[in-house]
Amino acid sequence: MKTIKLLFIFALSATLFTSCYTETLVDTIIVEPPVERPITINELLNSYELWYVDINATKGYGEVPFLQKAFTISFIQGVLYANNNIVGLGYTGDGFGIDVGAYNAYNMILDVSHDLDGFETFDVYQINANTIELYNPRLDTSYFLKGYQRKNFDYDFVFYDNIHYFLQEYEAWEKTFTSEYGAINEFDHENYLQFLAGGNDTTFRSSKDELGLNPNYIFWDYTGVYGVGDVDNDFYLKTLTLDYDFMGNEYFELTVIDDETIELFHPSSKTVYRFLGRGYIQYLKTADGKTAEKKRKFRKDKVDNPRENTRV
Numbered sequence: 391m392k393t394i395k396l397l398f399i400f401a402l403s404a405t406l407f408t409s410c411y412t413e414t415l416v417d418t419i420i421v422e423p424p425v426e427r428p429i430t431i432n433e434l435l436n437s438y439e440l441w442y443v444d445i446n447a448t449k450g451y452g453e454v455p456f457l458q459k460a461f462t463i464s465f466i467q468g469v470l471y472a473n474n475n476i477v478g479l480g481y482t483g484d485g486f487g488i489d490v491g492a493y494n495a496y497n498m499i500l501d502v503s504h505d506l507d508g509f510e511t512f513d514v515y516q517i518n519a520n521t522i523e524l525y526n527p528r529l530d531t532s533y534f535l536k537g538y539q540r541k542n543f544d545y546d547f548v549f550y551d552n553i554h555y556f557l558q559e560y561e562a563w564e565k566t567f568t569s570e571y572g573a574i575n576e577f578d579h580e581n582y583l584q585f586l587a588g589g590n591d592t593t594f595r596s597s598k599d600e601l602g603l604n605p606n607y608i609f610w611d612y613t614g615v616y617g618v619g620d621v622d623n624d625f626y627l628k629t630l631t632l633d634y635d636f637m638g639n640e641y642f643e644l645t646v647i648d649d650e651t652i653e654l655f656h657p658s659s660k661t662v663y664r665f666l667g668r669g670y671i672q673y674l675k676t677a678d679g680k681t682a683e684k685k686r687k688f689r690k691d692k693v694d695n696p697r698e699n700t701r702v
Contacts, residue, residue, distance in 0.1 A: 431495040431514055435465040438520065438537025440473075440485070442548070445533075452529025455507040456490060459673050461548055463535070468492055470502060474673035476556040477649050480545035488672070500524065553628050553644070554618045557585040561605035561669030563652065572661025576637045582608050583632075583665060585616065592616060594632060605669040618644070630654065 429437075440462045457463075460472040461479070464486045473479055473487035482488060491504040500512045512524040520537040549556065557563070563583040582597040595610035612634070619629040621643070628644040642654040642663075650667040 429516070431498050431500065432465075434514070434516060434522065435495055435500070439540045440464055440538045440543050441522070441535035442538060442543075443533060443535055447534040448531065449534075450526075450529060450531025452526060452531035454510055454526055454529065454531070454533065456502070456504045456510075457524070457533050460487075460490075461552070462487065462543075465493060465495070468494070470504070475559055476549055476552055477559045477667075477670060479549055480543075485540045485543070485545075547625075550625055550628070550646075553646070554585070554591060555587075556646070557618070557652075558587040558591075559671050559673075560650070560667035561671060562608055562667075563665035564601060564668050565663055566601075566651075566666045567662075567664035569662040572656065573659040575656065575659040575661065576634075577640055577656060577659075577663075578661070582610075584608075584610060587671075596632070 441464065442462050443457055443460050445458070456472065459474045461476075462473040464471040466486070469489055470491045470493045471483060471486040471488065472490045473482065474490070475482070490506075491502055493503070494501045495514075498514045500514050502510050502512070504510070510526060510528070512526055515523040515525065517523055517534070522535050522537070524533045524535065526532070561584065563585075565581045568578065579598050580596045581599060581601055584595040586593040586595065592615050594614055594616040596612045596614075597608050597610050599608050614635070615633040617631045619631070621627040621629060626645070630642045630644040632640045632642075634640055640656070641658070642656055645653045645655070647653055647664070650670075652665050652667075654663045654665065655661075656663070
């Protein structure tokens with residue numbers, strides 16, 4: 391009997407001990423949250439199809455040429471694509487633009503070998519869900535890019551917000567139409583216009599040469615200052631002011647008909663003109679190897695402080 395009692399006490403003690411241990415063990419279990427894997431630089435660069443270069447957000451005094459040219463850049467399997475032109479925006483390269491170089495991305499570092507501008511390296515920082523910073527240590531300058539998918543990127547906004555670059559993308563604009571209505575005026579005699587890239591982006595030239603000439607053979611007999619402006623409540627209508635010293639400022643309402651045709655309405659005479667773009671300039675390289683010195687920068691949309699202009 392005594393033996394049975396001792397065995398019972400031992401079994402009960404073991405059961406109680408095991409129960410207490412189990413409760414203590416359960417009470418001290420800590421459930422750790424899953425560890426999130428940091429996004430890699432290639433995942434970040436490929437999270438959006440298009441990166442819009444917000445040129446006005448740039449910090450620093452240096453300039454990376456290929457970023458100054460580009461409206462958007464894209465990173466596709468080691469190839470860098472860019473939309474450098476307003477003409478064809480949204481259509482060229484299925485919306486990506488043209489192949490402008492190669493890139494290598496690792497450890498939040500981006501190395502770019504541009505076909506014309508050579509090698510540049512950047513430190514890459516994610517600012518928010520759709521914004522990245524490309525910091526160039528050589529120039530101590532940062533560019534800020536906003537990410538979009540092609541299907542929700544507002545190509546029209548970029549086009550009309552940068553009409554002055556569109557005007558620069560042809561070697562000449564040839565007058566193809568003058569309305570029969572409207573008062574006779576001095577501008578009736580101007581057959582060609584040219585808007586020059588580079589410098590301060592405000593220089594235009596005009597010519598009275600006969601129609602049908604190759605742009606290379608046009609004699610530009612006047613050089614002046616121009617400005618492009620906005621119209622309240624009509625995003626798709628712009629103003630164009632040409633400063634002629636002998637005629638004063640010629641003011642027009644500018645409408646884009648298509649990628650190579652513009653219409654100018656001259657309010658003072660009620661005359662409508664149409665100009666066709668001749669000699670398309672692709673900003674990187676052309677069939678004959680020519681390149682144009684175009685870069686985007688902050689601008690003013692009006693003509694001010696016009697310099698002295700002369701008819702040759």
